Amino acid sequence: MSRQDGRQPSRASEMHPLETHGTLEMPTIKLTNKPDVTFNCADGDTVLRAALRAGLGFPYECNVGSCGNCLFEIAEGTVEHERKDAPGWNERHKSRNRWLGCQARPKGDLAIKVNLRDHYAPRFKPARTSARVESITDVTHDIREFRLKPAAATRFLPGQYALLYVPGVEGARAYSMANITDDGAIWDFQIKKVPGGAATERLFSGVEAGEEIAIDGPFGMAYLREDAPRDILCLAGGSGLSPMVSIARGFAACGALQGQQLHFVYGGRQVRDIAGEQFLTELAGFGSRIHYYPVLSMPEGENWSGRTGFIHDAALALFGDKLKEMEIYFAGPPAMANAVVKMMHEAKVPQAQVHYDQFY
Numbered sequence: 001m002s003r004q005d006g007r008q009p010s011r012a013s014e015m016h017p018l019e020t021h022g023t024l025e026m027p028t029i030k031l032t033n034k035p036d037v038t039f040n041c042a043d044g045d046t047v048l049r050a051a052l053r054a055g056l057g058f059p060y061e062c063n064v065g066s067c068g069n070c071l072f073e074i075a076e077g078t079v080e081h082e083r084k085d086a087p088g089w090n091e092r093h094k095s096r097n098r099w100l101g102c103q104a105r106p107k108g109d110l111a112i113k114v115n116l117r118d119h120y121a122p123r124f125k126p127a128r129t130s131a132r133v134e135s136i137t138d139v140t141h142d143i144r145e146f147r148l149k150p151a152a153a154t155r156f157l158p159g160q161y162a163l164l165y166v167p168g169v170e171g172a173r174a175y176s177m178a179n180i181t182d183d184g185a186i187w188d189f190q191i192k193k194v195p196g197g198a199a200t201e202r203l204f205s206g207v208e209a210g211e212e213i214a215i216d217g218p219f220g221m222a223y224l225r226e227d228a229p230r231d232i233l234c235l236a237g238g239s240g241l242s243p244m245v246s247i248a249r250g251f252a253a254c255g256a257l258q259g260q261q262l263h264f265v266y267g268g269r270q271v272r273d274i275a276g277e278q279f280l281t282e283l284a285g286f287g288s289r290i291h292y293y294p295v296l297s298m299p300e301g302e303n304w305s306g307r308t309g310f311i312h313d314a315a316l317a318l319f320g321d322k323l324k325e326m327e328i329y330f331a332g333p334p335a336m337a338n339a340v341v342k343m344m345h346e347a348k349v350p351q352a353q354v355h356y357d358q359f360y
């Protein structure tokens, strides 16, 4: 596809995510440590996402260059790194010819070393498509729900996320879906405005219903475990609302989990930040098997007689020793996530029962 001005993009990183050169052959990537595995990488795609599209369990977490979980080693061939300043990529990695799978675009055929793990193999293979903004609705003073309708429907699991290529913003941003779906026709995102943030400033002031946005997904491992026979605890702070609402919706709709309880703890600084209950009251079982606990961390001067403090402390106070027997999902800003991880560790919650994709 050529640009409207007739110029061809000179580098893959300058290309629109749905654009291809249309001239190069699809690079083939083979694994030196698993010689029976090869996969193709569509023009302009990254090594990680091409592997996931092929159904392979390539390790990853954030998809935006921050966590470093997608590192691989190049034995033969060259790549272009989309984000040169990626926080998950350092000088030591570079000196060892190690690259981030979510940022590396092959310049031709590659031979690489990476340890695949079944855990990361996608249940629904991610796809790139364009999506139309159907509606934009306020959730709080700084969280909005964006309803997107992808041109090609793709299913996802409750709690997963997608990459959004916000027009005019360099690089993709990860956002979690808030809805659940049987056909993948609608993807809802609850997005918190970050003051001065490139993507969220643009989403909140420049994007309107009817606009097209490129999206890619689904991704993420913090999805609802329908086969886990334990009560569920969802912990959400600020921007973490969306995936926890999706988990709660998935729980309400899941026949296999009808015997379990779900507890939803949401933390905000002030009363105007509190959200979540409006989505839970719509669910069958609210008040009997779905329970909501709002927590304020800065209650001073607020008209508030409910719980106060941080989310991790509230969770410990509410459930104490019972945490060890719960399936725990959480999402929110890095400081909250780190505090929750520490608390879970001290409370000796088995790691296999804890599910989160770190926000960056």
Ligand SMILES: Cc1cc2nc3c(=O)[nH]c(=O)nc-3n(C[C@H](O)[C@H](O)[C@H](O)COP(=O)(O)OP(=O)(O)OC[C@H]3O[C@@H](n4cnc5c(N)ncnc54)[C@H](O)[C@@H]3O)c2cc1C
Pocket: 061, 062, 064, 065, 066, 083, 161, 170, 171, 172, 173, 174, 175, 176, 177, 190, 191, 192, 193, 194, 196, 197, 198, 199, 200, 201, 220, 239, 240, 241, 242, 243, 357, 358, 359, 360
């Ligand atoms: C798995 C995951 C799920 C998330 N889900 C949600 C959600 O449901 N709701 C929500 O409100 N937020 C969510 N976030 C946070 C969201 O992705 C953004 O970090 C946040 O909206 C701030 O983006 P910004 O561009 O406005 O801010 P900025 O400060 O401009 O950008 C912040 C983020 O963008 C990254 N970044 C900067 N430049 C680039 C680049 N060139 N390419 C790629 N990344 C770059 C930074 O490392 C940082 O992580 C999620 C994050 C992750 C990792």
Ligand code: FES
Pocket: 059, 060, 061, 062, 063, 064, 065, 066, 067, 068, 069, 070, 071, 088, 100, 101, 102, 103
């Ligand atoms: S750095 Fe690539 S998945 Fe996080």
